[in-house]
Amino acid sequence: MKRRLKLKKGFKITIFLIIVLSLGAVIGINKYKEYLYHQTYEYKLLEHGYSMDDIKIIQSNWHTNEEIEFYLNNPVNNNYIKLMQEKYYLKKNYQQYIEYMKDNPKLDLNTIVRNINIHYNEEYYTTDFKTDSSLEELMLVNKYYSLDSDYEPTDLVSISSKYAWGEPGSKKVKSNVLDAFIEMWEAAKEDGYYLMINSAYRPYKDQEIIYNNYKAKQGQKYADSIAAHPGHSEHQTGLCLDIFSKTNSNKQTFGDSEAAAWLKNNSYKYGFILRYPEDPNINVTGFTYEAWHFRYVGKEAAKYIYENNIIFEEYYAYFIEK
C-alpha cells in the first residue's frame, strides 16, 4: 500500500517536472525567437518609425546590411522611400541622390533622379568618361563622354547632292543612317517637305579647328556656348545629321517652320531623335535648342525617347549604362 502511494507520488512529480520543463522550453524558445527577431532589420526599421510597406520597398531595393544601416542612422524621411519608386531610379546612385537632395532641397525627386543619372551635377568637361563606341548607334557622346581623337566610324558613305548641300559627295554619314534618312526623306516629301542636310560626319580635327577658331576670336566662354570641345561632338560618331528644308536653312527661323515640326514629330519612326530639344525642363543636354540636329539611335530607342519625352542621356543612363 505504502509502496503504491510512493509510486503514485513519484509519478505525479515526474509529470509535474515534465510539464514545467516543457513550459520552460516553450517560453525559452519563444523568448529566443523574439530575441532573434529583435536582431532583424525589419524589427529595427519598424522601431525606428518606418511602416511595413516602407520596409518592403527598402528590402526590395537594398541588399547589404551597410545599406540598411543608413536608414537607422538617419531620421525617418518619406522622400527616401519615394525616391526608390521613381521611374528611372537606379540603386547604384542612391547615395548620390541623397547628397544631391540635401544640396538642392527645392528640386523634385524626378529631377534629382534625372540629374544624377545623367551626371548633370558634375561640371561639363570635368568627368572625362570614355564613350563606348562598341554600342554603335546607342553610344553616348556629350560634355561628359568623349571619343578618342583617332575614333573614326566604319561604313561611312557619301551623301548624294540630292539630299545635301555643299560640294557633291563631300558630306558623309554611316551607311545605315543614310538608309534611314532616305526613308524619312521620301516620307517628308510625300507630306510636302523637301529635306536637306547641312552637316553630317565631322572628324575630330575639324571639330578642333571649329572650336579653336571660336576660342581665338571670341574667347573660351563663347566658344563653349556654341561648339563642343573636340572629342565631345556627336558629329564625330557619323550618326548625326543637321537637317533643314530646301526652303529654309536659317538656324534662327527653321525651328518655327512646318518642316521642323514635321521632323520633330515623325523622325522617331525612322530611328532619329531631336537631340537637343527646346523644352526648358529637359534642356539638360548641355546644348541649347537645335531644331536641325538629329541623331540616329535606332527605331526602338527613338520611339521610347519620343513617346516618353526624355533626352538621350536619360535613356542611356537607365537602359544602357544602368
Ligand code: ZN
Ligand atoms: Zn549638329
